[in-house]
Amino acid sequence: MIWNKHYECMEREELRKVQGERLQELVKRVYDAVPFYKMQLQKKGIEPGDIKDIEDLKKLPFTTKQDLRDNYPFGLFALPQSDIVRFHASSGTTGKPTVVGYTHNDIQMWSEVVARSLTMADVTKSDIIQVAYGYGLFTGGLGLHYGAEKVGASVIPISGGNTKKQLQLLEDFGSTVIACTPSYAAYLGESLEEEKIDPGKIKLRAGIFGAEPWTTEMRSQIEQLLGIKAFDIYGLTEIIGPGVSMECHFQRGMHIFEDHFIPEIINPETEEVLPYGELGELVFTTVTKEAMPLIRYRTRDLTRLHAETCECGRTLVRMEKCVGRSDDMLIIRGVNVFPSQVESVLLEMSETKPHYLIVVNRENNLDTLEIQVEVEEEFFSDEVKELEGLRQRIKSNISSTLGISAIIRLVEPGTIERSMGKAKRVVDNRNIQ
Amino acid sequence: MIIKQLSVFLENKTGRLTELTGILAENDINISAFSIADAADYGILRMIVGRPELAAEVLKKHGFTVKITDVVGMIIPHRPGGLHKALQIISDNNVAIDYMYAFASGECKATVVIRGESLQKIINVLQEHKMELLMEGDVYQV
Numbered sequence A: 001m002i003w004n005k006h007y008e009c010m011e012r013e014e015l016r017k018v019q020g021e022r023l024q025e026l027v028k029r030v031y032d033a034v035p036f037y038k039m040q041l042q043k044k045g046i047e048p049g050d051i052k053d054i055e056d057l058k059k060l061p062f063t064t065k066q067d068l069r070d071n072y073p074f075g076l077f078a079l080p081q082s083d084i085v086r087f088h089a090s091s092g093t094t095g096k097p098t099v100v101g102y103t104h105n106d107i108q109m110w111s112e113v114v115a116r117s118l119t120m121a122d123v124t125k126s127d128i129i130q131v132a133y134g135y136g137l138f139t140g141g142l143g144l145h146y147g148a149e150k151v152g153a154s155v156i157p158i159s160g161g162n163t164k165k166q167l168q169l170l171e172d173f174g175s176t177v178i179a180c181t182p183s184y185a186a187y188l189g190e191s192l193e194e195e196k197i198d199p200g201k202i203k204l205r206a207g208i209f210g211a212e213p214w215t216t217e218m219r220s221q222i223e224q225l226l227g228i229k230a231f232d233i234y235g236l237t238e239i240i241g242p243g244v245s246m247e248c249h250f251q252r253g254m255h256i257f258e259d260h261f262i263p264e265i266i267n268p269e270t271e272e273v274l275p276y277g278e279l280g281e282l283v284f285t286t287v288t289k290e291a292m293p294l295i296r297y298r299t300r301d302l303t304r305l306h307a308e309t310c311e312c313g314r315t316l317v318r319m320e321k322c323v324g325r326s327d328d329m330l331i332i333r334g335v336n337v338f339p340s341q342v343e344s345v346l347l348e349m350s351e352t353k354p355h356y357l358i359v360v361n362r363e364n365n366l367d368t369l370e371i372q373v374e375v376e377e378e379f380f381s382d383e384v385k386e387l388e389g390l391r392q393r394i395k396s397n398i399s400s401t402l403g404i405s406a407i408i409r410l411v412e413p414g415t416i417e418r419s420m421g422k423a424k425r426v427v428d429n430r431n432i433q
Numbered sequence B: 001m002i003i004k005q006l007s008v009f010l011e012n013k014t015g016r017l018t019e020l021t022g023i024l025a026e027n028d029i030n031i032s033a034f035s036i037a038d039a040a041d042y043g044i045l046r047m048i049v050g051r052p053e054l055a056a057e058v059l060k061k062h063g064f065t066v067k068i069t070d071v072v073g074m075i076i077p078h079r080p081g082g083l084h085k086a087l088q089i090i091s092d093n094n095v096a097i098d099y100m101y102a103f104a105s106g107e108c109k110a111t112v113v114i115r116g117e118s119l120q121k122i123i124n125v126l127q128e129h130k131m132e133l134l135m136e137g138d139v140y141q142v
Helices: A012-033 A035-043 A054-059 A065-070 A104-120 A139-151 A163-173 A182-194 A216-226 A339-348 A384-402 B016-026 B052-061 B082-092 B119-128
Strands: A086-090 A098-102 A128-131 A154-156 A177-180 A206-210 A229-236 A241-247 A254-256 A261-266 A280-286 A297-303 A330-332 A335-337 A356-363 A366-374 A407-411 A426-428 B002-011 B031-038 B042-049 B065-077 B097-105 B109-116
Touching (some): A012 A035, A054 A261, A098 A104, A128 A139, A128 A163, A163 A182, A177 A182, A206 A216, A229 A254, A330 A356, A339 A356, A384 A407, B002 B016, B002 B052, B016 B042, B016 B052, B031 B097, B042 B065, B052 B065, B065 B082, B065 B119, B082 B109, B082 B119
Parallel strands (some): A366 A407
Antiparallel strands (some): A086 A098, A241 A254, A261 A280, A280 A297, A330 A335, B002 B042
């Protein structure tokens, strides 16, 4: 099934025309409304009039996460607060989050792309969808929620966690579709076995999973445990949230909704645009977003694009599962974590120094985050209550900055490896590539 | 009357303590008393040793996190009720204690190492009640 045949199956030439028109309009709009973009364009000697079609996209400057940080919180908004109807946020690279805003039309557009995504998994008004992504500042919960309402499915806004209740509603309400992180889906599947729930009583047939990297092995494991077909959905807060792209039944990459989000692949070092099929960093330009449009936003996700028409009939470009990052961001339980955030927490605390090691493991399909912090000699107290107090303070500062809890381990100074002056900060044992 | 105690932060790693006792042995430093407070994944080692400054220096040189902490050593008779009497005095006088540990020295005496909020107050209270205190000169060979 295809939600919006007009755009999803449009001839690529025609689509490029649509993109070009929207791009022209976008550049005019942000040039007038966002001082940051005006300055960026002027630096490159570009006038809005210089952008005539989609070929001119590559003339435009890139936007990075650092730019979002420099303009925190609302500096990149193209409309006044009175036009904003919602905020979402994700982790920034340091203590400050990345904030995005939505107008009423942005929410409509977002619902549209999520509706298209859900339709790829044949979700209709005959479905009951359990949205087990977190609701709140995180885009997962509300993003799926609005899209599911748009297709007319019955939504269970249960949010994340509370596994017992999840299982109970799966059984009692007869949910047919579940949306959550893949690791949580695997965990739910295992809990189903542990709780000895009769799989015959579970009506699930499809899962919409995203917000963190997962392997094809995990896909088959989840499909087997829950008796469903598992679909991969992609998105990031800066662009809109979930629904930037989604895979169809043929699962040959995720179709990007190019009438709203124009993708490019660049060489992350030279910033040169690469042809379809080559591996590089994914870059998006949001041509329809009103509140906070982004021009050539560098996602740091590494992937490839394929433009051949899919067997499903969609002409939209397909992106492969991301194979990694061109920065040091980690995705832990669906939450973006930057080592620099941990560093800034430790720097802000008077009794710690930024000597730390992040250890990520996956135990029973759930990610665990351990942060080892060296006990500085000058702050070493020989009383357990003092050291435990220090550990608690680090723990609560870390969890309020990162948005997820971490295990804090105090270690002896000098035990964290310092190689060539630049320490190795992360040990990721999850093996998810 | 204030005694120097060596406090060491120890990660919970096999062989870490052995490494430390090895260094002390090599440097001919005797350990008179010793206790470990253990938390989840680390321990705090507290020791009364001969030549504490030297011990701290050599341990630091080997990468240990070391601190010299002031404590009081109280000598009590090594018989039933000996500790109780001493503790009664301390609690009657509302003196806050952070931690303590004890060791018997010889047939008739035991020593209690005390760390508290105010060491001077502990010393005053104990002296008022004619309790015997360990002197710095003799402590390190206890």
